[in-house]
Amino acid sequence: MMPTTRATTRRRPTDDAPVIRAALLALAVAIFALLIAAPAAIVLAGALHLGIGHYAHAIADPSTIAAARLTLVVLAYAIPVNVVFGVAAAWSIARFDFPGRAALVVALDLPLAVSPVISGLVFVLLFGARAPLGAWLIAHRTPIVFATPGIVLATVFVTFPFVARELIPAFASLETSVDEAAIVSGATGWQLLTRITLPSVRTAVISGVALAAARAAGEFGAVAVVSGSIAGRTNTLPLHIASLYNAGDSTGAFAVASLLVALALITLAIRWASER
């Protein structure tokens, strides 16, 4: 009489059967490979398609540098605005109840449903040459569309709720009694925020900022509408990549894209490290 295999009879009740595990795991890895890993690998391969020299040339090209500089400028404005807004929103929404709170929560979710193209369109409607406000600004030499301020504003527009959405659940998960202990210990609101609350949600803050930065650097649709895509002046990195590709220089496009892939990977690494 053959003894039954010990392995299966000692399986915990909440574990799946080994066959199922293997199948699901294989399927999961396949999906990941096909949708996520392969495209990234192909970008990197395509970038190096014509050799390192060509790659370095594409990266060091003046228009690429200008695009990188513009992207950094955008980040320098977008990140602080996002953080200030995110902390304020999380503080008020996660800790208090007030009339209109539900509407505010919905308002924060809305930008996710609005296409970036529509956001860009709004800018054109408000600040474009055909709009009263826009015409006035252009006459006074401070154009918004087809210029840096427009790109900055459009990016802030599109990414502003990101930090808030990470922080609100994080703030809500903190114990009220800890806040109260800090207050009776003599802390002001600011001291409570900076010494107790933010350190307690460090991971969420880092994660939120990292993702907001990645999205701000990568914003394409809204900026495409607003900038007019003037190479060297109003191209951010994503726009620059697109114009290279559309002009037929796919290797150059992939080369610059590889920079942003690297940035994305660094962002993920930062988040991963902060969660340990």
Added chain:
Amino acid sequence: MTPHRRRRRALPGLPLTLSITTTGALLFVVTPLATILATATRLSNGSFAAVALNARALAAYRLTFGTALSASALATLSGLLLAWVITRYRFPGRRLLDALIDLPYALPTAVLGLALTAAYTTTSLLGAPLAALGLHVAFTPAGITLALTTLGIPLVVRALTPVLATRPFDAEEASAVLGATRWQTFIRVTLPTITPALLTGAALTFARGIGEYGSVVFIAGNMPFRTEVAPLLIMTRIEEFDDGAATAIATTLLAVSLTLLLVIARLERHAAIRAGLSPRTRQ
């Protein structure tokens, strides 16, 4: 001594933070929507219909919602699979997989679009075998669905991992003790518990998918009536300096997507209540 004192809060900071939040919401949410509406209402009904409800626009809406819906379903299934594998199994490279799943979320949409296009054109490593089987991905609606699904997977996984990692275990053990098979436990116990998170992930994917531009514009090819989604059509109209048409189409798109999202939000709350999760309230 006033008999009815205005209620004061012990926790500080509400006036300041609320003003900042409300200002932000007004500037970045209310003003844009108001601008769109104001511009759209300046068109007469006839011209509105002519630009926003013509055959090309209707085809665009059909395609937009169709692909977003398919992507939503596919992303939910794939996301569930990936989240399950990551939270429940131990295997070498698990942490790495967990970290990398968010890559489509962190990447610029244009880069993602280019990458997928390059990966699935008929001459590429992945596209060629598919083309041989008669399955064309690039420059077809399937390609659009593929891009949107890829974008949705991180959203679904992030919605699911907190729930899958913690809550259902006790109930699953009880279910096993009571005699259910793994499949029965999954269907009757696990699935109902994670349904709210599944719906959230699906809804986020759908919302994202409706408005997506950057990752779609390259792989779609923008052929009117064939692979032109609404955001692409809006962009085309803008490039033609036809702001009125662009706004009209945008308004239609917004109206439908916002309504759908409100419905989905309602469904989510129902599902959450039925799964036994009460809404969190604070003082």
Added chain:
Amino acid sequence: MTSTSLVPRSVTLHNVTRVFSPTTPAVAGVSLHVDPGALLALLGPSGAGKTTLLRLIAGLDYADAGRIHLGADDITDLPARQRGLGVVFQQYALFQHLNVFENIAFPLRVRHRPRAEIADRVDELLTLMQLDGFATRRIAQISGGQAQRVALARALAPRPSVLLLDEPFGALDTQVRHELRRWLAALHDELHVTTILITHDQEEAFDLADRVAVLRDGHLEQIGAPADLLTHPATPFVEAFLARANSHPHARRISVRR
């Protein structure tokens, strides 16, 4: 030796009322007085309003009617952080991301005290709480009893004139609870801080308190020395409430301090 430059103050409540729902007040017209340096125990069934009352005194909530005095000062409308009280919460409410030293030092840091003064004071408190050597421990590494002592040290760090304790031993097991009770009694004898203690444990209240106040449904049923409550209960409720503790088969005879 402990520097006792803290000056204990009296606590007086005049007709304090707090209403949450239209039909049931949480605290209804409670008036009481605690002498400087005395220990008052708030006793009563759950829902009696004990915690609400404590939160009103601490400034974590504001009364709908009535006045609250600390010594001669009317603190009714004063924000919590300016009241200078010490509070110990039932679940300790320690700052998880800070170590023991920083938790205790927190009230002094937010008052911008000089570094040397903070170090001296925290060391003094660590010794007082029998937590020498614990300064660098993380909160996750200490036991419940140790955590509660850290919470107490943190409350005492700024030399408060009044100490408020909300079921401080409620989350601990019996053995630890008895030890800490003895130790709190000794501490109170040494420091003479005016103390208000919430407890549902009659034995604990009678053991520690100079005076006991019995609350029910937001009303003060009776306040007085423990012996008086036992021998002259003011209402049938007080009598029944205290009798329950005495008649419990495993209850030791309730001892009375002073």
